[in-house]
Amino acid sequence: MNTIAVNQLSTIRWELGEDAQAYAAHGFQGIGLFRPKVEDFGIERCVELLTELNLSVTSLSWAGGFTGSDGRGFDDAVRDAMGAVTDAANLRAQTLIVLAGGRNNHIQKHARRTLCEALAKISIVAEEFGVRLSLEPFHPGCGSEWSFIHDLESTLNILDCVGSPNLGLVLDTYHVGMDDEILGWLPHVCEHLHLLQLGDGRHSPLGEMNRCLLGEGCVPIESIVHSLLEQGYQGPIEAEVIGEDVEPLAYEQVLDHTREYLDQFTGSQV
Template sequence: MTTLSVSQLSTLRWDLESEVIAYAKHGFSGIGLYRPKLEDYGVDRAIELLAEHSMAVTSLSWVGGFTGSDGRTYEDAVQDAIKAVIQAAELNADTLIVLAGGKNNHIQTHLRRTLCQALCRLAAVACEHGIQLALEPYHPGCGDEWSFVNDLQSTLDIIERVGNPALGLVLDTYHVGMDEGAMHWLPDVAPHIHLVQLGDGRHCPHGEMNRCLLGDGCVPLGRLMEMLHEQGYRGAWEVELIGEDVETIGYEQLLDHTKRYLDRTFAGLC
């Protein structure tokens, strides 16, 4: 059965208990956990809550920043990521999302080398704990400070350099779906996709992320989902909705619209 999930970033003002109850009520069986909200609620309490409602953890977000762009040292970022791998295992999470970090005035060769060194260390620990790492390419229009990895081609190159099956990618349709070139890379990256995040936008990302309701933007979601299905993707589909275009919409309405959209879309894939 397909796991339909919602990222906690989509309902940022709710606490974890409210989210789990509402997601289940609207027919979602998974949740993408956001580490700051998880820490606020408490990991042990969260494990009990998720088990009580049979809610799968499709992702834990995020670790990374290995380039020092967020003010941490390389070693601090690596140790934080290792801690998150162990936490993901305790939560029985499917994936741990990784952001590379911004350029931070480094040259490209140094950035790639630093990231690959960190990912090699992290993937070794992930293998021991049965956790999938998912490197996320970020659109440069809204994510330069978060990641210097901006497209599927460069993401695939890093995955191949690391060469550990624990490392794959998360394909977020908001970040890559408006690029026609991404369609051509789907057959190559499909075997490495650990998670698909669904997002839509009315225009190309610029500045802060501004996602809209699924189907209301210019991302060819139906086509992308059909291609991913044809390429054999059978993992979770996690929705992430955040930005000015959705912040005035009530969360109950947002969840209702999202579930109805996904039901219609998946009916067409069967």
């Protein structure tokens, strides 16, 4: 049974209480939490509300930036990530999403070594708290400042380097789904997959993320989802719909469309 959820970035202008009430009203079973919204709302209040609404936390976004691309030093980024692990445990989040950080003028080998060192440190704490970490690759066209890890092969190499049982990955179809070889990579990915995020776009990412309504772009979402389900993926499926193409739409309309789209090929799973 795959938990069907929405990431809070999809309703970025709402506060957490509005998000949770609307997601539950639309029949979603989970919510992907965004740390700034959680901080504004309060963790204890958040736990109480989600328990009342019977919403599970499919993810907490995000920790990372270990290369200094966001202005923080390595130690500060690691400390923040360890705090995020504690928050994820308190929220009973199914995974904490991790972004590597941009290359930030480092050579690739140094950036990779820095990321592996950070993940090794954080994984120890994550294992103690029973929190799963998920490294997310970002498309270089819209995420070079967020991550120097851009594809599934590089992500799997990092997982192999760190070797923690608590470390896996996020597959966001917006970032990696337009790769012509995506379906061939899925058998290698499935056993490490903690979270499947669904995003669609009308063209390859360039500049800011600009997702469209699910099913209205060029990402082969249905093929990806069906392939992973056939291979036994039982983790959460979380929609993330944000960008200029959907900004004019009311959030209720976005949620209605998202739920209807997911029901097309996951209705038998939920």
